[in-house]
Amino acid sequence: MDKNMKNTKKWVASTLVTSMLILPMTACDIKMDETGSGAALGALAGAATGAVIGGATSGRHNRGGHALVGAGIGAVAGAAVGAGVGYYVKQKREKLEKVQNVQVAEVPAAQTQEGTPIAEHVTVRIGAQFLFPVNSATLSPEGIAKVTELAQAIMDNENPRIIVKGYTSSEGGDGINLPLSRNRAEAVKNVFMARHIDGSRITPLGMGSMEPIGDNNTEEGRMLNRRVEIEIYQH
Numbered sequence: 001m002d003k004n005m006k007n008t009k010k011w012v013a014s015t016l017v018t019s020m021l022i023l024p025m026t027a028c029d030i031k032m033d034e035t036g037s038g039a040a041l042g043a044l045a046g047a048a049t050g051a052v053i054g055g056a057t058s059g060r061h062n063r064g065g066h067a068l069v070g071a072g073i074g075a076v077a078g079a080a081v082g083a084g085v086g087y088y089v090k091q092k093r094e095k096l097e098k099v100q101n102v103q104v105a106e107v108p109a110a111q112t113q114e115g116t117p118i119a120e121h122v123t124v125r126i127g128a129q130f131l132f133p134v135n136s137a138t139l140s141p142e143g144i145a146k147v148t149e150l151a152q153a154i155m156d157n158e159n160p161r162i163i164v165k166g167y168t169s170s171e172g173g174d175g176i177n178l179p180l181s182r183n184r185a186e187a188v189k190n191v192f193m194a195r196h197i198d199g200s201r202i203t204p205l206g207m208g209s210m211e212p213i214g215d216n217n218t219e220e221g222r223m224l225n226r227r228v229e230i231e232i233y234q235h
Contacts, residue, residue, distance in 0.1 A: 088158065088234045092122045095153040102126045102150070107231075121233045124150065128167075128184070128226040137183030139191065147188050151195035154232055162202045163231040164188045169222035170209040182206025188228055 089106050096104045103125040110118045131143035139147065154160060166181030166188075185204035193199040209216070214224030 086120070089120050089122055092154070092156075092160075092232055096122065096124055096150065099124075099146070099149050099153060101130050101146070119233050119235070121231050124230040124232070126150075126228050126230075127223065128228060129223065131188075131228060132184060135180070137180055137187055139187050144191060147191040148195060150230065151192050151197055154192070154230075155195065155197060158234055159198055159201060161233040161235060162192065162197070163205060163233075164192075164202060165205045165207050165229045165231070167207045167211065167225055167227045167229065168209050169225045170212070170216040171222060174208050177208040178206050180206070181208050184228060188230070 093104050093106050096102065105123050105125075107118075107121050107123055109120040112118065126146065130146055131139055133140055154162070164185040166184035168177040168181050170177075172180075182204065183206070185206055189199065189202045189204045192202055209225065212221070212225045213227075214221030216222055216225060
């Protein structure tokens with residue numbers, strides 16, 4: 001094996017190790033709210049994947065060269081995909097922020113503790129008082145108008161994947177709160193479907209009093225916990 005081939009293999013190996021070290025940290029710590037950030041992460045992941053495939057599929061005498069080519073192709077493809085996702089999330093956030101009385105946040109790509117990947121997405125949070133009467137899963141007229149406005153901001157040609165989560169305070173116990181939160185999520189889904197969002201792409205979840213964001217010992221905290229959260233994914 002000549003010196004150039006050895007150097008190529010060393011560079012590819014170094015790139016793969018660096019990618020494996022950087023990617024998990026980057027996914028959790030960097031908020032990819034700009035297209036460039038998504039492109040950078042996509043390029044890094046694509047380079048690592050392309051190098052592995054290029055090296056694995058080539059012959060023994062040209063493995064380093066194929067890995068190098070694969071890394072370059074993977075970087076270009078990964079950058080394109082990453083940039084597309086980053087632009088989609090940024091654009092969706094900007095549309096949703098125009099809706100009053102909602103909180104909108106970009107959530108960067110990450111992994112659960114079990115290693116399950118979580119795609120970059122937008123989360124919308126809205127207090128239940130803007131949607132439902134007390135202890136009811138029937139949307140108020142104002143609530144229907146609000147969910148319709150959200151649907152109009154969400155709709156696009158990408159056929160997004162949506163998760164609707166209903167939450168309650170801890171008052172009343174799980175026997176009441178779990179079905180109430182589920183029915184509220186279903187009510188939001190039904191309005192989305194009426195606005196021509198594909199129902200097969202919408203998952204309603206009743207979370208009950210889980211994942212509180214406020215203190216259930218105070219009225220203010222309980223009001224914060226009574227909410228609906230909508231997660232919008234590009235695919």
